[in-house]
Amino acid sequence: MTVLAAVFVSHVVFGGEISVKNINYILDEVHQTAVVGLNPKASGAIIIPEEVKSGSSVYRVVGVSEKAFKGAKNIKSVKLPSSIEFIGNAAFEGSGLLKNKANWKKGVIVLNGCLIAANGEMPAKFNYKGKEPLRVIAVRAFSGAAKVLKSVTLPEGITEIPAEAFYGCSQLSSVVIPASVRKVGDGAFYNCAMLKTATLPADLEYLGENAFYGCAALKEQVLNPQTEVIRKGTFCGCKSLKLQALPAALTRIEENAFDGCAKLENIELPASLAFLGERAFAGCAALRSIAIPAACTSLPKELFAGCTRLASAQLHDGLTAISDGVFDNCPALDGVTLPSALTEIGANAFRANLKIRALVLPEGLKSIGDRAFYGCSNLKEVQWNDALRAIGVEAFAGCTHLFVPVLSPLVDVEKNAFKGCVY
Numbered sequence: 158m159t160v161l162a163a164v165f166v167s168h169v170v171f172g173g174e175i176s177v178k179n180i181n182y183i184l185d186e187v188h189q190t191a192v193v194g195l196n197p198k199a200s201g202a203i204i205i206p207e208e209v210k211s212g213s214s215v216y217r218v219v220g221v222s223e224k225a226f227k228g229a230k231n232i233k234s235v236k237l238p239s240s241i242e243f244i245g246n247a248a249f250e251g252s253g254l255l256k257n258k259a260n261w262k263k264g265v266i267v268l269n270g271c272l273i274a275a276n277g278e279m280p281a282k283f284n285y286k287g288k289e290p291l292r293v294i295a296v297r298a299f300s301g302a303a304k305v306l307k308s309v310t311l312p313e314g315i316t317e318i319p320a321e322a323f324y325g326c327s328q329l330s331s332v333v334i335p336a337s338v339r340k341v342g343d344g345a346f347y348n349c350a351m352l353k354t355a356t357l358p359a360d361l362e363y364l365g366e367n368a369f370y371g372c373a374a375l376k377e378q379v380l381n382p383q384t385e386v387i388r389k390g391t392f393c394g395c396k397s398l399k400l401q402a403l404p405a406a407l408t409r410i411e412e413n414a415f416d417g418c419a420k421l422e423n424i425e426l427p428a429s430l431a432f433l434g435e436r437a438f439a440g441c442a443a444l445r446s447i448a449i450p451a452a453c454t455s456l457p458k459e460l461f462a463g464c465t466r467l468a469s470a471q472l473h474d475g476l477t478a479i480s481d482g483v484f485d486n487c488p489a490l491d492g493v494t495l496p497s498a499l500t501e502i503g504a505n506a507f508r509a510n511l512k513i514r515a516l517v518l519p520e521g522l523k524s525i526g527d528r529a530f531y532g533c534s535n536l537k538e539v540q541w542n543d544a545l546r547a548i549g550v551e552a553f554a555g556c557t558h559l560f561v562p563v564l565s566p567l568v569d570v571e572k573n574a575f576k577g578c579v580y
Contacts, residue, residue, distance in 0.1 A: 189216055202236075203232055207238035221248045224245070224246070226254070228252065229253065233253055234260070237268045237269045244271055245296055246295075248273070254266070272285075272293065274295065275300075276302055281305055282309075285312050298319075313335040318340070320344055323349055324348070326352075327349065328351060329352050331353060339362045344366070344370065348372075350373050354377075355375065364388065367389065370391075375397060377401070382404045389413055392418055393414070394417045395418050396419045398420060410433050412437060414437045415438050423445070433460060435480075442465050445467060458482055465488060474496045478501050486509050494517075500522060500523050501522070501526070504529060505527070507529060515539070516538070518542040521544055524548075527552060531554050532555040545564070546569060548571060556578050557579070559578045560580075561578045
């Protein structure tokens with residue numbers, strides 16, 4: 158499964174730095190915007206203006222960067238402008254703002270509609286009712302309340318749930334996401350293991366990498382039909398997940414996207430799909446059938462590894478490669494027909510498949526990887542081709558009903574390629 162690194166994607170194109178009233182800003186020359194830079198020695202009452210000037214140019218202040226005021230222990234208060242659109246991870250970590258109890262209201266700090274942080278004193282059921290409309294949530298804002306937070310209702314008007322907003326909130330079971338949200342950031346609900354419901358808005362434009370990684374209790378999601386990409390690890394480890402359908406506009410399913418979705422039964426890959434990432438459907442133990450769209454010309458590593466109930470895989474004739482472990486440990490897979498354009502079969506590609514009885518090697522197939530058909534104990538017949546040049550280590554080992562062939566001296570046969578076969 159995918160391992161998530163600490164994430165903060167900068168919203169700026171760097172174009173220089175300036176200091177205004179002892180506060181550092183990073184300028185974006187292209188968009189004429191600025192973000193608050195690193196200010197570890199800031200103190201007193203901090204007032205961030207809506208605009209800053211550098212020479213004759215005016216820059217709109219749109220964000221507070223990662224670790225901007227980290228460790229600034231002498232800050233007493235902070236005033237943010239209404240122009241702020243994002244607040245980076247640990248922007249105020251260890252600062253006087255968080256240490257001053259007067260800044261906390263019911264377990265959260267909200268500055269001019271920006272939710273900065275939450276702690277263990279916030280209510281288990283969070284439904285924001287503040288005087289000022291909530292506009293912005295900081296990266297990892299709710300991680301400080303990870304052990305107490307059970308449900309969240311976000312107000313209409315928020316357009317983004319940022320990266321890792323609810324990181325590790327292990328008790329969180331439901332989130333009401335308003336229709337105004339257009340972006341759910343990378344790792345937004347990472348390892349929220351008890352999360353059952355978090356209905357995505359119909360008009361969602363961006364669903365980030367690892368957005369629901371490890372949400373083992375998440376039962377159902379409906380994706381925007383205009384969604385073109387399901388990113389890396391988006392639903393990885395969602396053991397209870399069932400999908401109504403994949404978006405018709407989908408072109409990419411990236412690595413580990415549905416890895417470990419053990420209850421995912423019916424998946425119809427749309428004709429528009431042109432890219433499948435490694436282990437995209439690995440460990441989908443309930444998956445029974447799959448048809449690869451014509452636009453996909455190769456199958457990446459371990460794509461369906463561990464899909465123990467997968468009985469049918471329709472492989473179109475345009476496929477040129479079946480990579481390592483694509484159907485590894487798929488013992489129910491029956492009636493495999495190798496595509497006519499196939500040139501290579503990777504290591505462990507069909508390992509431990511118990512229902513393969515016969516194979517016809519395509520005319521252009523040149524190599525069969527290590528343990529490609531290891532343990533396929535019911536394989537009895539292989540129609541060999543003339544183009545084959547390499548058979549890997551233990552490629553057919555354990556195929557106890559297969560007779561060892563007499564092959565051309567041009568074929569490089571590795572050690573124990575036919576171990577346990579019939580001589």
